[in-house]
Structure formats: C-alpha cells, structure tokens
Amino acid sequence: MSLLKITNLKANIENKEILNGINLEINSGEIHAIMGPNGSGKTTLASVLTGKKEFQVTDGTVEFDGKNLLEMPPEERARLGLFLAFQYPVEIPGVSNANFLRLALNEKRKYNGLDPIEPAAFFKIMREKAKIAKIEQDFLTRGVNEGFSGGEKKRNEIFQMAILEPKLAILDETDSGLDIDALKIVAEGVNAMRDPSRSFLIITHYQRLLDYIVPDFVHVLFNGRIVLSGTKELALELEEKGYDWIKEEFATA
Amino acid sequence: MKLNEIQENLNFLYKDGDSNERNILESVDFLKNNKVPNSKIELWKYTSLSSLQGIDFSLDAKEELNQLSITKILQDKDIPLNSIIIPIANGKLMNNSFEADDRFSIEIREIEKLNEYAKNYHPLQSVEFDYFYHLNTVLAQKEIHLQIHKNSDPIQIVLLFISQSDRNSFISPRVRIELEENSNAKIAYKFINLSESEILSNLFSEIVLKQNAILDFYVIEDGLENFQAINNINIVQERDSKLTSNSFTNNTKFIRNFLRLYFTDENCEAILNGLFIGNNKDLIDNHILIEHIKPNCHSNQLYKGILNDSSIGIFNGAILVHPNAQKTNAFQTNRNILTSDLAKIYTKPELEIYADDVKCSHGEATGFIDDEMLFYLRSRGISEENAKKLLLQAFAVDVLNKFQWVEIKEPIESHISANLEV
Numbered sequence: 001m002s003l004l005k006i007t008n009l010k011a012n013i014e015n016k017e018i019l020n021g022i023n024l025e026i027n028s029g030e031i032h033a034i035m036g037p038n039g040s041g042k043t044t045l046a047s048v049l050t051g052k053k054e055f056q057v058t059d060g061t062v063e064f065d066g067k068n069l070l071e072m073p074p075e076e077r078a079r080l081g082l083f084l085a086f087q088y089p090v091e092i093p094g095v096s097n098a099n100f101l102r103l104a105l106n107e108k109r110k111y112n113g114l115d116p117i118e119p120a121a122f123f124k125i126m127r128e129k130a131k132i133a134k135i136e137q138d139f140l141t142r143g144v145n146e147g148f149s150g151g152e153k154k155r156n157e158i159f160q161m162a163i164l165e166p167k168l169a170i171l172d173e174t175d176s177g178l179d180i181d182a183l184k185i186v187a188e189g190v191n192a193m194r195d196p197s198r199s200f201l202i203i204t205h206y207q208r209l210l211d212y213i214v215p216d217f218v219h220v221l222f223n224g225r226i227v228l229s230g231t232k233e234l235a236l237e238l239e240e241k242g243y244d245w246i247k248e249e250f251a252t253a
Numbered sequence: 254m255k256l257n258e259i260q261e262n263l264n265f266l267y268k269d270g271d272s273n274e275r276n277i278l279e280s281v282d283f284l285k286n287n288k289v290p291n292s293k294i295e296l297w298k299y300t301s302l303s304s305l306q307g308i309d310f311s312l313d314a315k316e317e318l319n320q321l322s323i324t325k326i327l328q329d330k331d332i333p334l335n336s337i338i339i340p341i342a343n344g345k346l347m348n349n350s351f352e353a354d355d356r357f358s359i360e361i362r363e364i365e366k367l368n369e370y371a372k373n374y375h376p377l378q379s380v381e382f383d384y385f386y387h388l389n390t391v392l393a394q395k396e397i398h399l400q401i402h403k404n405s406d407p408i409q410i411v412l413l414f415i416s417q418s419d420r421n422s423f424i425s426p427r428v429r430i431e432l433e434e435n436s437n438a439k440i441a442y443k444f445i446n447l448s449e450s451e452i453l454s455n456l457f458s459e460i461v462l463k464q465n466a467i468l469d470f471y472v473i474e475d476g477l478e479n480f481q482a483i484n485n486i487n488i489v490q491e492r493d494s495k496l497t498s499n500s501f502t503n504n505t506k507f508i509r510n511f512l513r514l515y516f517t518d519e520n521c522e523a524i525l526n527g528l529f530i531g532n533n534k535d536l537i538d539n540h541i542l543i544e545h546i547k548p549n550c551h552s553n554q555l556y557k558g559i560l561n562d563s564s565i566g567i568f569n570g571a572i573l574v575h576p577n578a579q580k581t582n583a584f585q586t587n588r589n590i591l592t593s594d595l596a597k598i599y600t601k602p603e604l605e606i607y608a609d610d611v612k613c614s615h616g617e618a619t620g621f622i623d624d625e626m627l628f629y630l631r632s633r634g635i636s637e638e639n640a641k642k643l644l645l646q647a648f649a650v651d652v653l654n655k656f657q658w659v660e661i662k663e664p665i666e667s668h669i670s671a672n673l674e675v
C-alpha cells in the first residue's frame with residue numbers, strides 16, 4: 001500500500017530552485033535510502049515534506065496516507081504519522097524533554113480520537129523507550145537537547161521517534177558525526193521499530209549506516225532530482241566510486 | 254478631580270500645617286512649583302500618562318470592605334495562607350484583621366522623614382524630585398508603619414493592597430517597613446482590585462533593612478483590570494543586610510514600578526528578579542536605581558519581559574557606584590521577547606561608575622520567538638499556539654525559579670502554563 005507518493009515536486013528558497021521535480025513512492029513497511037553529495041537538496045526535501053515555511057513549493061503533489069500533505073500545517077503532518085529526525089536538532093533550553101513529549105503525544109492522540117495519557121503512564125512509556133535509544137534517565141527531565149553532545153542529540157531524535165511511533169520516519173544524516181558504537185545504537189533503534197506498517201526514509205551521505213539498516217531501495221539525489229534508483233548494491237557502488245562520477249554524468253541533466 | 258487639577262486644589266486638600274508636619278509642607282511646595290511629568294522629562298520619556306490624564310478621579314474612595322470580602326479574597330486570589338495577612342483597603346489599614354504576634358508590630362504614624370540617602374545622592378533619580386512621591390505625601394498624610402522586631406524568628410507577611418470603589422478613585426497607600434537587626438522576613442505586596450471603576454493607585458513605600466536583616470520581598474501585580482499603579486519603593490540597606498526582590502507583573506493596564514535601592518554600608522547584597530508580561534495595550538514600566546554608596550556590596554538584576562499584542566514595556570536600570578564604593582559587584586541583565594509586531598520595548602542601562610576597583614556589567618537582548626525552535630516543536634505535533642506557550646514558559650522559567658517563596662511562585666507558574674494541556 002502506498003504511504004507516501006511524491007510527484008514532480010519542485011521547491012524554491014529565496015527564488016533559488018532547489019528541488020527540480022522529485023518523484024518518489026514509498027509503500028508501508030519499506031525502507032528507502034536517499035544518498036547524494038552535499039548541497040544536492042536532501043535536507044530541503046525533508047523540510048518541504050515536514051512543512052517548513054521558508055521553502056516554497058512551486059509545483060507537484062505529495063500524498064501521505066491518502067491525504068494532500070502540502071496543504072497541512074507541520075503539526076498536522078506529525079499527528080498523521082510523519083516524523084523527521086533533524087540533521088541539526090535545535091536546543092530548546094527550559095523546555096523539558098518530558099513535558100514537551102507528553103504534550104506532543106497527547107496532541108497526536110487527541111487528533112486521532114484517543115484519550116490523553118496521564119503523567120504516570122507516560123513516564124512508564126518514556127522509561128521503556130529510553131532503553132531503545134539507550135539514553136540516561138536525566139535526559140528526560142533536561143531541557144530539549146540543552147547542552148547535549150552531537151551524539152546525544154541524535155539519540156534523542158531516535159528516542160522521540162520511538163515515543164511518537166510514526167508511520168513514516170525520515171532520518172536526515174542521523175549517522176553523520178557518530179562513532180561506530182553510536183551508529184549501532186541508532187541502527188538498533190530503527191531496527192527495533194521496523195514494522196509492516198511503518199516506513200523509513202534514511203538520508204545519508206555514507207554507505208556505512210546501510211550495513212546496519214538494510215534498505216529495500218536506494219536513490220541518488222543530485223541537483224534537486226533523483227537521478228538513479230536501485231537496490232542496496234547501488235549504495236555499495238557509490239561507496240566504491242564516490243560521487244564524482246555522478247556529478248560528471250548528471251551535471252547537465 | 255483630574256490629575257493635573259490636583260495642583261490647583263492643594264490649598265483645599267491641605268490647609269494649615271503645624272511644625273511637625275514639615276515633611277508634608279515641603280511636598281505641598283514641590284507640587285505647587287511642578288507639573289505632572291510628561292514625556293519631555295527623561296524619566297518619563299516612554300511612560301505616557303496621557304491615558305490617565307482624562308480620568309476624573311475621586312480622592313476619597315469609600316471603604317466598603319468587610320471581613321467577608323477579605324475571606325473571599327483569601328480563597329480566590331492565591332494568597333499564601335500560612336502568612337500574616339494585612340489588608341489595606343483603598344490605602345487604609347483595616348483594623349484587627351490579623352492576630353498579634355511578638356515578631357512584629359504595626360501602627361498608623363505621622364509620615365516619617367525620608368531616609369537621608371534618598372535625598373542626598375543621585376539628584377536626577379532621587380525621590381525628592383519625584384512628583385508622585387510628593388503627591389503621595391500630601392494625599393496620604395499618615396503612614397502605615399510595620400516593624401519587624403530584632404532577633405525575631407522568621408516571619409511571612411502579605412500586605413494586601415485592595416482597591417474597591419463605585420467611582421473612579423485615586424488612592425494613596427503609604428507604607429514604611431523597618432526590619433530591625435537580625436530579623437528575617439518574607440514580605441509580599443499583593444495588589445487586588447475589586448473595583449469596576451478606574452483606580453489609580455499611587456503607592457509610596459520605604460523599607461529599611463537594619464544590620465544583618467534578611468528580606469525576601471515580592472511585588473505581585475496580576476490580573477488587575479481597570480487598574481493603574483505607580484509604585485515608588487525605596488529600600489535602604491544597612492551593613493550585612495540581604496535583600497531578594499521579586500516582581501511579577503501580568504495582565505495589568507498601567508504599571509510604573511520605581512525601585513530605588515541604597516547600600517548605605519558595607520557588605521550588603523541585593524538580588525532583583527523581575528518578570529513582566531504585557532497584553533492588549535498594557536504599559537509596564539520597571540525603573541530601577543541602585544546606589545552603591547559603600548564598598549563591598551553586591552547587586553544582581555535579572556528582568557525578563559514578554560510583550561504581546563500592542564503592549565509596551567520599559568526597562569530602565571541605573572547603577573551608580575560612588576567614589577569610595579570599592580570592590581563593588583553590580584550586574585544587570587534584561588531580556589525581552591516580543592510576540593507581535595505591534596509590541597514595543599524600551600530598554601536602557603545607565604551605569605555611572607566613580608570607583609576604580611569594581612566589577613560591573615550589563616546586557617540587554619530583545620527578540621522574537623525563535624522560528625527554528627517553533628518549527629521543531631510543531632514538527633512533533635504540537636500546535637503553533639501551544640508551542641509558543643512552551644517557549645515563553647521556558648523563557649520565563651529562570652526568573653521564576655529564583656522566587657523562593659513557594660506559595661507565591663507556584664500559582665504564578667501554573668498560571669503561566671495554564672491552557673497548555675490538550
């Protein structure tokens with residue numbers, strides 16, 4: 001069943017064309033990887049899908065779970081089951097992880113016609129999910145990402161994903177800057193959440209992460225367009241040959 | 254009577270004085286020779302009194318309060334109940350509504366001579382040049398005098414400034430507090446307005462901390478419709494005394510807080526925390542003057558403002574370090590968030606330093622709600638409105654965390670986080 005269907009998506013920022021007609025379809029339960037050189041538009045794609053208002057969509061459509069994604073505000077997209085693990089998670093001093101996540105979960109539940117979760121029950125869920133992302137208890141009461149190291153921020157994203165249980169999780173270079181142990185934690189977190197009704201879009205610069213999270217499909221994004229698609233072997237090929245040949249071959253495309 | 258008509262009626266308001274009312278006569282004189290301040294005066298540049306000028310005030314608000322309404326206030330208005338409650342209705346002390354206690358005494362007195370420090374030092378900001386100080390002196394004529402006895406056990410006192418009148422009224426509360434040596438008090442000034450007519454409250458208060466006294470002081474102005482207040486508060490600290498001053502202003506039409514603080518001897522400490530939230534067309538003005546007169550004193554101010562709608566905030570923090578006030582530490586921080594394009598903040602530090610061995614700093618920053626943070630919260634499913642509230646709460650929390658009186662702090666906290674639940 002098709003969960004996400006992107007058709008000819010084009011987007012601008014400050015009159016600069018960044019996405020030049022993206023086509024991508026993700027079915028429930030699938031893992032897709034998007035690779036590509038820096039500046040090719042990977043983060044922009046994630047931002048447009050989650051509804052960052054700085055980017056203007058100039059053409060194309062996005063269907064998510066049968067609904068027109070592009071006309072919804074970011075919070076509604078999230079409540080429908082879209083989640084982004086940010087490449088650079090922002091620090092929000094003074095807003096505690098626990099308060100913020102309980103509010104997020106309860107807003108989502110309300111949207112879906114469910115009763116709110118009481119604090120005690122929520123703390124139980126948090127403690128369980130904290131194990132998945134291997135995060136310490138004191139994370140929960142600290143400010144959102146406040147004073148976290150790079151690796152801690154990435155694990156906090158995985159933790160939030162585990163709490164919110166999205167239908168589609170986009171991971172934007174969650175592996176960048178992580179050592180091998182931290183990388184494994186992220187991969188285990190994702191694998192623990194694999195489910196026939198949940199899909200992943202893994203944005204990565206390197207093939208390394210895909211040794212641990214095995215994708216069903218791999219796409220190469222370049223100059224705002226998907227120029228190649230294949231299976232996990234494509235990632236290995238890119239690892240071996242680098243991105244230069246992509247740049248040469250598709251420079252004029 | 255309108256504000257600018259008081260001047261012409263001074264002879265009627267205050268006829269003949271005998272010699273022990275010299276203080277009042279001085280004030281009559283000042284008012285005769287000066288006009289209601291306007292924006293040409295530096296200290297009133299951004300604090301327009303024009304919204305008050307048109308109102309016809311009565312000068313003798315009737316006291317219609319009884320014990321019943323006090324009981325109701327105590328139930329409704331988040332008053333810390335484990336404290337001594339002193340109700341002051343329309344500026345007048347309500348008698349016998351509190352029980353005697355050997356830690357303090359209270360009486361009505363002739364207005365005492367101002368502490369000399371307020372007169373002799375910083376002439377531009379001295380209370381001697383303050384129109385509303387003199388107006389209070391003439392109209393109040395007597396003062397409520399609260400004495401905290403020396404070496405007494407810690408005490409918690411709430412002064413309830415209640416206004417109630419069926420017509421527009423000008424009230425003039427006048428309170429003097431003396432904390433004797435080695436006393437330790439928490440004192441809150443809490444304003445309650447029960448009136449549906451317009452109230453202009455012009456408070457003057459002098460607080461003296463004797464040697465080694467400790468005061469945790471609160472001024473709470475919250476949810477005061479039809480209420481405009483000018484609060485002149487002078488605090489004089491003597492040797493080894495410690496002050497924490499905490500101010501919270503929210504949902505109030507017009508507030509001018511002028512806090513003047515004088516370190517008159519060595520080794521004093523003052524921590525000043527302020528949180529102000531403006532809505533609609535509220536105007537909130539916090540003027541602070543701290544005079545480091547003697548060496549080895551320490552002051553630290555943290556004021557934060559949230560200005561919504563078309564509200565106006567003013568923060569003016571003056572620190573004056575006198576020539577022999579060596580080893581002074583004086584720090585000041587003011588941060589503000591504007592949540593609307595129509596809201597305004599005027600912030601101005603004024604440091605005058607005449608000693609060389611001092612550590613002084615100030616920092617001001619004003620901004621809007623951070624877009625990146627807002628997007629992050631919304632991307633997790635939190636509505637834009639709740640996300641903004643969370644961020645504003647986070648902005649306010651470090652000031653509120655400094656409020657040590659839990660029964661005062663908690664209702665403010667829950668007030669700020671109200672409506673967050675889904």
Ligand SMILES: Nc1ncnc2c1ncn2[C@@H]1O[C@H](COP(=O)(O)OP(=O)(O)O)[C@@H](O)[C@H]1O
Pocket residue numbers: 013014016018036037038039040041042043044045054
């Ligand atoms: N906020 C922005 N303002 C202007 N240009 C931007 C902004 N964000 C991204 N870009 C530009 O869009 C292009 C794609 O960036 P991005 O999507 O971050 O690439 P990637 O994630 O693939 O490295 C780059 O040329 C970048 O400079």
Ligand SMILES: [Mg+2]
Pocket residue numbers: 042043044087173
């Ligand atoms: Mg990127």
